[in-house]
Amino acid sequence: MNNSTTDPATDHEATLRTLAQTLGEGAFTTSRFRANLRLHTSPAKLLDLLRTLRDQCGFNLLSEVGGVDYLGYPGRTGARFEVHHVLRNLETSELVIVKTGVDDPDPTLPSATPLWPGANWMEREVFDMFGIRFSDHPDLRRILMPPEFAAYPLRKDYPLRGRGERHNFPRLMRGDS
Amino acid sequence: MALDSKGPGPLIHGGSQLSVKPAGILKPPENTILTTIDSVVNWCRKYSLWPMPFATACCGIELMAVGASRFDIARFGAEVMRFSPRQCDLLIVAGRVAMKMMPVLQRIWLQMPEPKWCISMGACASTGGIFDTYAVVQGIDRFIPVDVYIPGCPPRPEQILRALMDIQEKIQKGSSIQGMGLPELFERERELVQIESGPSSLALERERGDEDRFGYRIPGGPGRLGDRESH
Numbered sequence: 001m002n003n004s005t006t007d008p009a010t011d012h013e014a015t016l017r018t019l020a021q022t023l024g025e026g027a028f029t030t031s032r033f034r035a036n037l038r039l040h041t042s043p044a045k046l047l048d049l050l051r052t053l054r055d056q057c058g059f060n061l062l063s064e065v066g067g068v069d070y071l072g073y074p075g076r077t078g079a080r081f082e083v084h085h086v087l088r089n090l091e092t093s094e095l096v097i098v099k100t101g102v103d104d105p106d107p108t109l110p111s112a113t114p115l116w117p118g119a120n121w122m123e124r125e126v127f128d129m130f131g132i133r134f135s136d137h138p139d140l141r142r143i144l145m146p147p148e149f150a151a152y153p154l155r156k157d158y159p160l161r162g163r164g165e166r167h168n169f170p171r172l173m174r175g176d177s
Numbered sequence: 178m179a180l181d182s183k184g185p186g187p188l189i190h191g192g193s194q195l196s197v198k199p200a201g202i203l204k205p206p207e208n209t210i211l212t213t214i215d216s217v218v219n220w221c222r223k224y225s226l227w228p229m230p231f232a233t234a235c236c237g238i239e240l241m242a243v244g245a246s247r248f249d250i251a252r253f254g255a256e257v258m259r260f261s262p263r264q265c266d267l268l269i270v271a272g273r274v275a276m277k278m279m280p281v282l283q284r285i286w287l288q289m290p291e292p293k294w295c296i297s298m299g300a301c302a303s304t305g306g307i308f309d310t311y312a313v314v315q316g317i318d319r320f321i322p323v324d325v326y327i328p329g330c331p332p333r334p335e336q337i338l339r340a341l342m343d344i345q346e347k348i349q350k351g352s353s354i355q356g357m358g359l360p361e362l363f364e365r366e367r368e369l370v371q372i373e374s375g376p377s378s379l380a381l382e383r384e385r386g387d388e389d390r391f392g393y394r395i396p397g398g399p400g401r402l403g404d405r406e407s408h
Contacts, residue, residue, distance in 0.1 A: 144277075145312070146276070161310060162310070166276045166314050169314075169319075170283075171320055
């Protein structure tokens, strides 16, 4: 476990070394934006990567799970959706972002709930907004939209004003009560 | 009550010798007012409104200010905010109503006993306000009856007091001992429903048809173009 206190802006040398030793070089690629280290991986290797980060590199807090729909994004090649797990090492304050691309027919990822129980609701939100399924999730239901809602509203091909769902209610009259 | 038929002598009005004294007319005694039961009941009702605050957003904060001492809704007899719809007769919808919340609001409206009134407070409750998205109902008056609308984002507390006074006036003029009265409102409602439930569903078509009416581009395109979506 990496217990050395490092500056959050350092380049995660120890983490990358541990990951390469445990998983092999082909399990992920890296990119950087300012002080952020991003690890790009595939759905099949996501869980191993997360487990290694948690158990061997000290990234013990899952601070965020989110989704992005890159449909029509300028210059985008690769999968349509991307799910990011933001991990934090509470002892060194290091931050690492794991990005996993999933593509369109039936986008599915392994669930992170066995590693962090707190991933439960965050994955439900990603499912609710983007329709990305998490296999082995204990309770994959909609969390924000009503259960009878049929679409995934944060997908880029869903119109901002909906398809009339907000109008689908019976009208109560003054004589009704 | 005294009958005026046995009054003393002829009355003299302005020098005329004519005395007008029809027989059998009731004359009320001193310090008595004659009115109708409806009017008295309405007078009682309008000064003892019990509001049901349905506060979902910042308008709710202004509503609390109206209840506090500076603006003091108690001056108008409406200070008894109850959080059970069974005890209330004035629904104040303060804030945006999401589509997941609309069935709840309708249930609360149905649970309130007659006679009852509704204030739609603020831009969001009345029209959806700036929240013109799939999740927000574009005006609660599409689905429940509304008596008074308050503009503003959020409205000043004085506007809420004004709305309350308007409701009071409406109660005094329009209600009967049986219920909320105002038959022209029932007529208007029937008209609206006829328009909306017509063969082409005119109202919704109109609203969804001119998505670009304010001149800005809508991310994701207008409401009709959604055919590309894959499930």
